[in-house]
Amino acid sequence: MSRSDVLPFPHCRLAWAELQACSNFTFLTGGSHPEEYIDRAALLGLSAVAIADVNSVAGIVRAHTRAREIARQVAERQEFDRTIGLIGPPAPPGFRRSASAHIYNTPRLLPATKIVLGEGLSATLLPKTRVGWSQLCRLISRGRLQADKGGCDLKFDDLLEFGGDQLILLHAPPALEVQLGAPSWLPHLRRLTRRFAGDVMLLLYPCYDGQDEVRFSGIAALAQRYSLPLVASAAPIMHHGARRRLTDTLTAIRLGVRVDALGRSAQVNAEQRLRSPEEAAILFQAYPEALHKTAEVLEQLTFSLDALRYEYPSELSAGENPSDRLRRLAYEGLAWRYPSGATARVKKIIEHELQLIAKLNYEPYFLTVHDIVAFARSRGILCQGRGSAANSVVCYCLGVTSVSPEIGTMVFERFVSEARNEPPDIDVDFEHERREEVIQHIYERYGRHRAGLCATVVHYRGKRAIREVGRAMGLSEDTIGALSSQLWGFFSTKGLEAERMAEIGLDSSDPRLQQTMALIYEVIGFPRHLSQHVGGFIITDGRLDELVPIENASMEGRTVICWDKDDIDSLGILKVDILALGMLTCIRKAFDLISAHYGVEYTLASLPPEDPAVYDMLCRADSLGVFQVESRAQMNFLPRMRPRCFYDLVIEVAIIRPGPIQGDMVHPYIRRRNGEE
Template identity: 40%
Template sequence: MGSESYAELHCHSQFSFLDGASTPEALAAEAMRLELSALALTDHNGFYGVVRFAEAARAVGLPTIFGAELTLGRTAPPVADPDPGSAAGESHLIILARNPRGYALLARALSEAQLRGEKGAPRASLAELCALGGTAAPAVDRNHWLVLTGCRKGAVASALEHYGPAAAADQLALLVNVFGRDNLAVELWDHGHPLDSVRNDALMQIALRGDVDLVATTNAHYATPAERPLATALAAVRSRRSLDEIDGWLPAAAGAHLRSGFEQARRFARYPGVVERAGELGQACAFDLKLVAPNLPPFPCPDGLNEMGYLRRLTERGAERRYGPRHRERVAGAWAQIDHELSIIEQLGFPGYFLIVHDLVDFCRRNDIYCQGRGSAANSAVCFALGVTKADAIELGLLFERFLSPERDGPPDIDIDIESGRREEVIQYVYQRHGRHYAAQVANVITYRPRSAVRDMASALGYAPGQADAWAKNVDRWGSLIAQLEDNANTVAPEPDSDAIPQVVVELAAQIEHAPRHLGIHSGGMVLCDRPIIEVCPVEWARRENRSVLQWDKDDCAAAGLVKFDLLGLGMLTALHNTVDSITEAYGFAIDIAEVPQDDAVYDMLCVADSVGVFQVESRAQMATLPRLKPRKFYDLVVEVALIRPGPIQGNSVHPYIRRRNGLEKITYLHPLLEPSLAKTLGIPLFQEQLMQMAIDVAGFSPGEADQLRQAMGSKRSSERMERLRGRLFEGMAERGITGDIAEQIFDKLAAFANFGFPESHSVSFAYLVYSSSYLKRYFPAAFCAGLLNAQPMGFYSPHTLVADARRHGVVVRTPDLTASGVGATLEWVEGRAAATADVPFPIDAFPVGGADVPQPAVRLGLASVRSVGDELAERIVAEREAKGPYVSMTDLAQRVDIDRTALEAMATAGVFSNCTDRSGANLDRRRALWVAGAVAETSADRLPGIVTGTDAPSLPGLSDRELAGADLWATGVSPDGHPTLFEREHLASLGILTAAELRTAPTDTRVLVG
């Protein structure tokens, strides 16, 4: 299309966050259509989009240049302004990396600017850039950048506009001193504005006098002119104003789009050589992002061992504990499998990965933090030997190649579940152990969804906030906006005065669906590098204190070759730890949940769906399945976890499995060779590992090939690879005598199953927690209830439901008390005295089994459970009580702890002061406590004694049982003595309204009311 060799050196994508309208993929495609020799991506203050850009450009054969537009002089987050960086004292500067070293230096410069400022306000300066990659840098770090003077907010153009040519020349001279004449170019651009030529003429003269290169750019903010309306709408969103309000800021024409070399040569004909020079510099700066891919940091090993030697030592030590010595192994084939896995790990070069994961788990163990490796790592005997996972992959027959094989791309994937309350300790350990410059958390790019897209575009077009919200609520939160509106044609306004969404709003909103809005933080992904990570991907502050986050998401990290570790918070591990601590305190018996024995009484409980609070099987769907499945052993729980998932439900696996489980359907196989892989699930495929084993058994696939088949079948983007593997599969089946319809049926079953199969390794890891939580619920319901309450919010049920379930199991639950309560729920054997190991009335010295009747303490609700109190105030109240003795009255509390009226009144409503007295010695029941709470709140330590009146309550009637239940629910969300509806039961029954329990005996096919 263009006869001129031209490279675009200044281009913004959607990753300039509301200052670019096109995706990196669209920019790369348009650049190829225009026959550009290279394209630079120069988003604001970051490399947010470079991975997607690099992948898209690589796919179409476009040379890539990596750069950024830095904001200099910023001291605070940007104001709501359509023109980024327009605050006083700020200027823009384009820096392009000439090579991988220049990329690393620029990434470091961006990181240091981000970390030097607060979130959203990177602080870069010419002095710092000069020392890092400019004329003051070490010789080895000079001449790796190409610097452009930038847009109208660049220092040179801005000085020219506001102060004239002399000031602009001074700014150019300053840049020459900072970066060197050979690393600098004056940028000309033409968006069709009447004054563009005047400005460019002046800039050319300044460049010629300063003997500095001149280049032409399009200063592109979108790929094609058609995207100009979206770009202006995004400018309105960025400024938090309407398009009408910012009309004066907006360019008159759609000029900020990519152009061909031919068109640029025509536009800049009066400036000889500027287009060709852009092409020359662009080609000189182009390189592939693969050149910056890092490795893991080296792991320090003792005794002169290398990483593989140290991993082998740790694994063999663990294997001896798990399986016995080599010559007397307790599990047949265990050591052979260990050796096989270690050889694969060594072959692929991943010993350091396993050592890092082992180190994280060992840190948790040393610091009494509950954790558990899960995911496909549960398929590994090495992970089991190292203590990373709880699943014995050999005994369970799990395929290692689902986790790691020579045929797989990339490193293994080990997720570590950590008790949610202490995950931050592990994250900070990673920073401390490896250094903040070598470790960072992975970003989560927050993108536009249908609702947010409609809301923002409606606001940009000037519609009132209430109207924009109303339209946003008319569409679903997820899914495609266009698909939703096609399903409901009345949602789009046919006429301007309609109440439905205007067509122009819909069109703009559809264009920004899935466009990046801002950065969040991934739920647990962390990346480690062997070099400063800030030289691979810029790092910036996250919203949470002491957290730094990469500018890339997990997919970007994987594509760029960074290794991610997932440190995931799991509320159930917190609840289990709380429960075990309570058991130790109450009974003097330390439970190791990894050693909990298998027990029929636990399975009896699950068979009747008594699973409120139990991990993974407490949902209504799981509760409905438990009595039909009738679990009697551990592997039944593995199946139970996997059954109630979208995949098996959609794949019609649930009912056939249960029918076979109960002998209502014969167990059959399409071919006898399928029996080894499907026997443990009664001929019904449930797990991804079974797909792999089926391919091994019927077609002779190697385990690595079988994993490739699993990946290909589960991917929508691997049709070519799938066709190759399909041919290999049919060839292998034919060699084993499987042809015709049977072969086709097996393939169809594999293909359908690939889309819904659940990883068996995940299910096994979860099943351990299912059983552990079930055991604790069965034998220690009081401690289990307290553990769940102290881990809130988590799970399916509210604290009230958890307490009601505990009461059904005979547990006494007591209201919060000023003297007896801790911060959270605690256990107590007698009124007002917490359980203590030194004085336990019912010591236990072994795991109870066989349905043993274990005496249960009462659960005392904590002060933090009271509305308006919370953890921080509750901790201060308890700390003061422990330091200086019990509180003798409400007034005593108000004078010793800074507490407001709202909290005092909520505590009074909850009955916290029921064991206190007022000045007359009268018991302070709830009504009397409420009467005086407002006055007592004014008697703080800084007030003179005796000046507040009303701190003594008159004689008042106590609350009725109905009022007490209502007060408990209002104040704590929990009614220990029953729900208020109990007091209406007689009236409800007279109206024919049934309880949930009475539904069992209600006649079939009759309509009833339940309440």
């Protein structure tokens, strides 16, 4: 019998999609990045792939971003090939050329998650609509908020409450009995099918352990007994079989054992990988109805992350719309900042800024930052906006920054630009000892269901990779320490490992050491766990937990979302950075001492500018503890630079950076500044 005789997809006219791929955002379990699944799906000719991590959607945005990029590249290539006559007109809907035409394949990302309940039941959930996505996010939030950081405590009743508008693909119970199934599992099955009739299906997936034929038969019998449709999945935990060794290593790290001692926890083979339509057809050839049903459900799964519409808080106040309120506050601040009257130039700048802000509908964002800063000032907490917000007269008048931008040469469009189509990003520093007051105020004002800190994905870097992979591979602590001591040597001069190892007394020809080094290089960049962003807040008009799941942070009183800065940028979500700066605490204490001893009240805006005594101190490199110029490199450069004005300090800070130093800009600048060139 030829392969074409067993294919249930005649000429590949029906779509094959992977409905539950486990990525490395199921930390220390999945063996591939979400982006790698999308790339591999495009190459294999899959119509769609669902990234379904355990109780999480943390890696979905990365896959979504990659899928969009592939679609853009394919569209450009098709247009070019069509222009030069390499391909004909577009194929009819639903038809895919199955051979070389895979170069035009654009797989769709299916948002999903694998839910594991406390009662032992597992299911893959795929939102059908935007409402389904909201329900999924609230379900994960429910479980995450009921557990400590990194945990998820979900009950069956939670699934009943938040399972609407989703396809529920039930995993067969581990102790499956061909006739009856697991007794404790069946009551849940009956309740689910009554509650979500038509959306509950049984997932047919292999374990690649030699028992799949018996397992498939039992699942099919269970589906027939309870009139449930079967859908097929290859259940990959890696995009390619070459990741088997790394996957076993991650498992050993998770379990705290050596790879040699994994036993049944190790991968039996390299089969648990993403499958092509042809491979899937052979894998499930005895169950063509499962393959056909898998193709059919794609028509129900219309939701895409592109449908997410981030709604910033409207910031309405006493019936005043955001535009009128921002204009009023800006001009009130103008009178406050310029008691003797603003110049014509400043008035022209503020009007230009207000018009551009209104055109881009960013008024609520500026109002949120104003309200947070106003709260801090009402409590006597020193704060200061940083970065390109200093280019804005509006920010100066709202009290976000304390230096008038008219003294500089930067333009407002460096901060907010219609051409760049990027949202503004206002970073505000607060006294580090009192920032928590501001953070808790935001939670109290908006509610924890509307506000949360961004996540930061902690990735494997050199030292952690050497330490954890080395222990999993059974290296001694002495060997691990020796490898760590050569960290920068290894990762800055790849290919010279043998020489480096010889220098520290290690045998580079040892097979285990060679395997360990290969795995260390491979694991670099893998996500290890989620941490919290230093201060990036996401605030929404509606429920944040219907946009993205919320979970507990390790710090008491903090809640975070599972997406990081790059993810929210990709989706066009605004954040407000509430940062901590120790120097502001020092300045506050200095203000208090000046007030107590000299009776003079200073603010950041009223400090005497260009104090010669300060520049004399800097020219002597007496800058220990002075923010931005306290490093050894800065202290070495200050006597040569001899700053005498604020702009000199701007150059001072900017030029002592890796780029200018490696580009040999420092010495030519000094010579030209001194008139030597």
